[in-house]
Amino acid sequence: MKKRYSVFAIAKEAARHHLGWERAWAAPSPKPKYDAIIVGAGGHGLATAYYLGKNHGLRNVAILEKGWLGGGNTGRNTTIIRSNYLQDPSAAIYEKSRSLYETLSQDLNYNIMFSPRGVIMLAQTQAEIRGYQRTAHANALQGVKTEWIEPRRVKELCPIINLDGPRYPVLGGLYQARGGTARHDAVAWGYARACSDMGMDIIQQCEVTGVSTEAGKVTGVTTTKGDIACDKLGIVVAGHSSALADMAGFRLPIESVALQALVSEPIKPAMDVVIMANTVHGYMSQSDKGEMVIGGGTDGFNNYTQRGSFHHIEETVRALVETFPMISRLKMLRQWGGIVDMTGDRSPIISKTPVGGIFVNCGWGTGGFKAIPGSGWAMAELMAKGEPGPLAAEFTVDRFKVGKFIDESVAAGVAH
Amino acid sequence: MLTLTCPYCGTHADETELAPGGEAHLKRFGPGSSDEDFEDYLFRRANPKGVHFERWRHAYGCGKWFLAARCTTTLEVYGTYPAQTTEPPEHILETIAAKRPGWSWEADT
Numbered sequence: 001m002k003k004r005y006s007v008f009a010i011a012k013e014a015a016r017h018h019l020g021w022e023r024a025w026a027a028p029s030p031k032p033k034y035d036a037i038i039v040g041a042g043g044h045g046l047a048t049a050y051y052l053g054k055n056h057g058l059r060n061v062a063i064l065e066k067g068w069l070g071g072g073n074t075g076r077n078t079t080i081i082r083s084n085y086l087q088d089p090s091a092a093i094y095e096k097s098r099s100l101y102e103t104l105s106q107d108l109n110y111n112i113m114f115s116p117r118g119v120i121m122l123a124q125t126q127a128e129i130r131g132y133q134r135t136a137h138a139n140a141l142q143g144v145k146t147e148w149i150e151p152r153r154v155k156e157l158c159p160i161i162n163l164d165g166p167r168y169p170v171l172g173g174l175y176q177a178r179g180g181t182a183r184h185d186a187v188a189w190g191y192a193r194a195c196s197d198m199g200m201d202i203i204q205q206c207e208v209t210g211v212s213t214e215a216g217k218v219t220g221v222t223t224t225k226g227d228i229a230c231d232k233l234g235i236v237v238a239g240h241s242s243a244l245a246d247m248a249g250f251r252l253p254i255e256s257v258a259l260q261a262l263v264s265e266p267i268k269p270a271m272d273v274v275i276m277a278n279t280v281h282g283y284m285s286q287s288d289k290g291e292m293v294i295g296g297g298t299d300g301f302n303n304y305t306q307r308g309s310f311h312h313i314e315e316t317v318r319a320l321v322e323t324f325p326m327i328s329r330l331k332m333l334r335q336w337g338g339i340v341d342m343t344g345d346r347s348p349i350i351s352k353t354p355v356g357g358i359f360v361n362c363g364w365g366t367g368g369f370k371a372i373p374g375s376g377w378a379m380a381e382l383m384a385k386g387e388p389g390p391l392a393a394e395f396t397v398d399r400f401k402v403g404k405f406i407d408e409s410v411a412a413g414v415a416h
Numbered sequence: 417m418l419t420l421t422c423p424y425c426g427t428h429a430d431e432t433e434l435a436p437g438g439e440a441h442l443k444r445f446g447p448g449s450s451d452e453d454f455e456d457y458l459f460r461r462a463n464p465k466g467v468h469f470e471r472w473r474h475a476y477g478c479g480k481w482f483l484a485a486r487c488t489t490t491l492e493v494y495g496t497y498p499a500q501t502t503e504p505p506e507h508i509l510e511t512i513a514a515k516r517p518g519w520s521w522e523a524d525t
Contacts, residue, residue, distance in 0.1 A: 242463035253459035255438070300436035301418070304465050304489045310417055311432050344459045401455040
């Protein structure tokens, strides 16, 4: 059992020059066989492993990661957490996720710095006003606390906003007061520490290069660190889901594109809410370090480069300068891209696959970070029981065949 | 920034001048086809990490659809060609094979 992190632990370590801190998670070599293997040690993969152990008692689990832990989209997003979705299945899983975030620091004994600072999605066209009012009503029925707010209230919550922009004035907003942000790396690290503590093996620098099956059922994986057998395999690799599915011999309704984000130089506290402007396509919040964290657009073409096209930065920043004129002189410090997995209806897939014992959790597209705890919870239930629970039931891959879409592409606009 | 040559006007157009249109050479299925085929046609995609054949439209130019062969990991463009074909032309396949030994075109079934 790892030592607990607490104020007493800090005081104790301070008194002895911080020499007593131990590694947060182990770095084991792979065993020949596991009950379950999760491919992908990002937030979703680690959360899946954590809830497999915590909720279902399955602890002989390995999490394989080709790079480093949390080094994919988990470390590349804009850390926004919200659950103001239109469709019932989405609202259910994202709200489960958001509510798990509320107590995740205590649950994991790891400070993930969840900050429910409030999220406002700006309405800047008449269509958006109607759309967000509809979402607010839907959320009321779903038990998700959101509200429609008028421009004056938007200005109160975010004084640096320009309500009377030249192209798109702010006409109101959909406000979720208990939405916010969290420290993205800490979410991965916290789950990793808890998984390691349960005896699970997190194996980094271990790329899966093949999936072995026998009589339509998975038997193990081939990796850069040798062959590893397993009874169940969970593929939780976001933008690389198609590549893994290809190894297992099936295809997914997924296309991978680059989504980019950027941060400015740090400035003094200027905004304490998250603002999303979907019509002009930009979203912004301020990190604890003072950087303005800005999310931008996705490339329209298939792409595995983790960069993104330059003109999207220009479009995003142009839109945000109109909305927040005070940022016009800010220098941008860093820009990066992540490979996101887009489905046809912009909703995720948590599902069984044509191969027995293989389960996929993918398709979170441009909005996966907020879903990490709920996604892991639902995926763990699916992997443990072999059948989806209520949270995952609607997110099967079969929905594309029967036409039962969870169409958030219309409801959520672009940023999502 | 991605630059493609429009095979109709010969212009070297950067991506702001073009509109992407997804995977090329999909076999169309419509009324009368099986649910599986229709689903595959609408949603299932190769999404390869490597050579990808795709549709583009020269939106702010001649307005015509054309096809391109491109690597999704390096963004290297192997060539562009007119859209009136059901499979990549020989010279494109040769260009790709020369740069990627062992690679071969598989028609999507």
